[in-house]
Amino acid sequence: MTWLEYVIKAFENLGGIASYKQLYEEIILIRNEEFSDTWKATVRATIERNSSDSSAYGGKNDIFYSVDGLGNGIWGLREYTLKENEETYRVNQNIKRIIRDTKIIKELKALHDNTCQICSCKIKIDKNKYYSEGHHIKPLGSPHNGPDIKENIIVLCPNCHVKFDNGMIDISKLKISENKYHKIDNQYITYYNEHIKKILE
Numbered sequence: 001m002t003w004l005e006y007v008i009k010a011f012e013n014l015g016g017i018a019s020y021k022q023l024y025e026e027i028i029l030i031r032n033e034e035f036s037d038t039w040k041a042t043v044r045a046t047i048e049r050n051s052s053d054s055s056a057y058g059g060k061n062d063i064f065y066s067v068d069g070l071g072n073g074i075w076g077l078r079e080y081t082l083k084e085n086e087e088t089y090r091v092n093q094n095i096k097r098i099i100r101d102t103k104i105i106k107e108l109k110a111l112h113d114n115t116c117q118i119c120s121c122k123i124k125i126d127k128n129k130y131y132s133e134g135h136h137i138k139p140l141g142s143p144h145n146g147p148d149i150k151e152n153i154i155v156l157c158p159n160c161h162v163k164f165d166n167g168m169i170d171i172s173k174l175k176i177s178e179n180k181y182h183k184i185d186n187q188y189i190t191y192y193n194e195h196i197k198k199i200l201e
C-alpha cells in the first residue's frame with residue numbers, strides 16, 4: 001500500500017476527521033512495514049499534497065480538507081461516507097435516542113483528543129480508541145432551542161454528560177478546559193446556569 005492509501009484508510013478508521021496525533025497512532029496500528037525516521041513528515045506531506053486547502057497542493061487529487069483552518073492540525077477526508085458501524089451515542093438516557101455524531105462534534109472530539117472538558121478524563125475503549133461525547137450546553141430543540149455550533153458544545157465523558165443533562169454540574173465552580181480553537185460562548189453557560197442547573201439544598 002502507498003502512503004496515500006494508508007492515510008486514507010487511517011482517516012476511515014477514525015471516522016473521517018482526525019488530528020495528526022490520532023493519524024500517527026492509527027497508522028502505527030495498520031501499517032506492517034518499517035517506519036523511517038521521517039515518516040510523520042511523509043504523512044503530513046501526503047495530506048498537504050492532496051489538499052487544495054494547503055499551499056503545497058499538487059493540483060491533482062483534492063482528497064483532504066483542513067478542518068477549521070490550517071494550523072490546528074486537524075484534517076478531514078472529503079468523501080467520507082458514513083458506515084453502519086460508526087460510533088453512536090445516547091443523547092439522553094431518558095429518551096434513549098441514538099444519534100450519529102455530527103461533523104462539528106467529531107471535529108471537537110478530535111480537537112480535545114476525546115478528553116473531558118470538565119474532569120479531564122479520557123476513556124480508553126480499545127487499543128488506540130477513546131470514547132467521549134459531545135453535549136449542547138443550551139440544548140437543541142424545544143423549549144431551549146440552542147444552536148448547533150461549536151461555541152455551544154462541550155466534549156464530555158459519559159459521567160459528566162449525565163450530570164450535565166440533569167443539571168448537576170455547577171460550572172461556576174469548575175474550570176472548563178478550553179483551547180484556542182474552541183471557545184465556549186458564555187451566553188450558553190449563563191443559560192445553563194439559569195435554566196438547567198439544579199440548586200439542591
Ligand SMILES: [Zn+2]
Pocket residue numbers: 116117118119120121156157158159160161
Ligand atoms: Zn468528565
